[in-house]
Amino acid sequence: MKWKSPEPREYYSKYKKIDVKNGNGWFECYELPGDVYAICEPQHLQEVNCFLIFGKERALMLDTGMGICNIRPLVQELAGGYFDTLQIVNCHAHFDHTGGNWRFHEVLGADTDLSRRQAITGVGSEPLSSQTDEDMFLFGYPQGFKPEEYCIRPYEFRPCADGHLFELGGRTVEFITTPGHTEDHAMLYDHRDGILFAGDMIYFGAIYVQFNNDILGHSNIEDYIASLDKIKARCKGLRSIYVSHNDFITDPSAIETIKAAMEDIISGRAAGKPLHDAMYGYYQDPPTMKEYFFDGFSVIADR
Numbered sequence: 001m002k003w004k005s006p007e008p009r010e011y012y013s014k015y016k017k018i019d020v021k022n023g024n025g026w027f028e029c030y031e032l033p034g035d036v037y038a039i040c041e042p043q044h045l046q047e048v049n050c051f052l053i054f055g056k057e058r059a060l061m062l063d064t065g066m067g068i069c070n071i072r073p074l075v076q077e078l079a080g081g082y083f084d085t086l087q088i089v090n091c092h093a094h095f096d097h098t099g100g101n102w103r104f105h106e107v108l109g110a111d112t113d114l115s116r117r118q119a120i121t122g123v124g125s126e127p128l129s130s131q132t133d134e135d136m137f138l139f140g141y142p143q144g145f146k147p148e149e150y151c152i153r154p155y156e157f158r159p160c161a162d163g164h165l166f167e168l169g170g171r172t173v174e175f176i177t178t179p180g181h182t183e184d185h186a187m188l189y190d191h192r193d194g195i196l197f198a199g200d201m202i203y204f205g206a207i208y209v210q211f212n213n214d215i216l217g218h219s220n221i222e223d224y225i226a227s228l229d230k231i232k233a234r235c236k237g238l239r240s241i242y243v244s245h246n247d248f249i250t251d252p253s254a255i256e257t258i259k260a261a262m263e264d265i266i267s268g269r270a271a272g273k274p275l276h277d278a279m280y281g282y283y284q285d286p287p288t289m290k291e292y293f294f295d296g297f298s299v300i301a302d303r
């Protein structure tokens with residue numbers, strides 16, 4: 001597979017790697033500017049990132065990863081004395097962000113049917129089977145992982161309102177609902193350092209706006225654009241964007257770049273290529289989804 005390369009991704013060299021005891025040979029941890037730790041899973045194609053955000057008195061965590069390995073001991077190690085009061089938020093209910101949720105007492109997220117339903121039912125192995133193909137793993141399955149049993153377990157969920165402020169001690173982090181990728185997508189904005197945690201909506205890789213089912217939810221490209229506008233208006237003093245896949249940090253100019261790409265797709269100015277790749281779990285015959293290629297990223301859309 002194209003994504004596989006024996007060398008570590010070059011972008012990791014920009015950040016300070018933390019030596020951790022509980023990485024399990026699976027998780028890696030990096031220290032980012034602004035009292036933030038990133039926990040990543042570079043051995044799975046999703047290359048998903050979780051974040052721990054520290055204030056003077058409390059910490060907040062964004063997402064719990066794929067649930068392939070146990071993230072809890074690592075979070076305990078990194079959060080230290082902040083672990084007992086740690087709050088966890090999901091940027092949305094997709095499996096790659098919610099897999100470790102059940103290991104914690106409660107997780108907050110946007111108040112939608114999708115997020116409420118998934119917390120109650122979880123996601124069974126069958127809809128996730130494309131994710132556990134051995135080709136999705138850089139060095140094969142981690143020890144003890146049983147692909148046929150991989151699923152998202154139910155978890156305790158608490159809805160979080162748009163504009164809710166997490167007070168971490170000398171640091172306020174705002175929860176902002178941003179539908180588009182899915183109806184329950186949300187971002188976190190750190191008012192102290194101007195850091196936007198943008199989840200799956202602003203990054204340089206494949207951007208997904210094609211979901212339309214009860215498990216993965218519903219994308220909406222017009223909502224996506226409206227959410228990017230909302231972020232621009234709400235995040236005064238925005239300085240950097242931390243994202244949930246691939247390289248951790250991107251520049252605020254990415255908002256305009258991605259918004260322009262979405263507008264080009266809607267208006268027909270951009271031409272897409274019909275998507276056939278069964279490996280990624282969105283095979284359709286005849287194909288109705290297209291991948292649109294832009295400078296440094298692509299958009300997969302249902303039109």
Ligand SMILES: [Zn+2]
Binds near residue numbers: 094
């Ligand atoms: Zn994701």
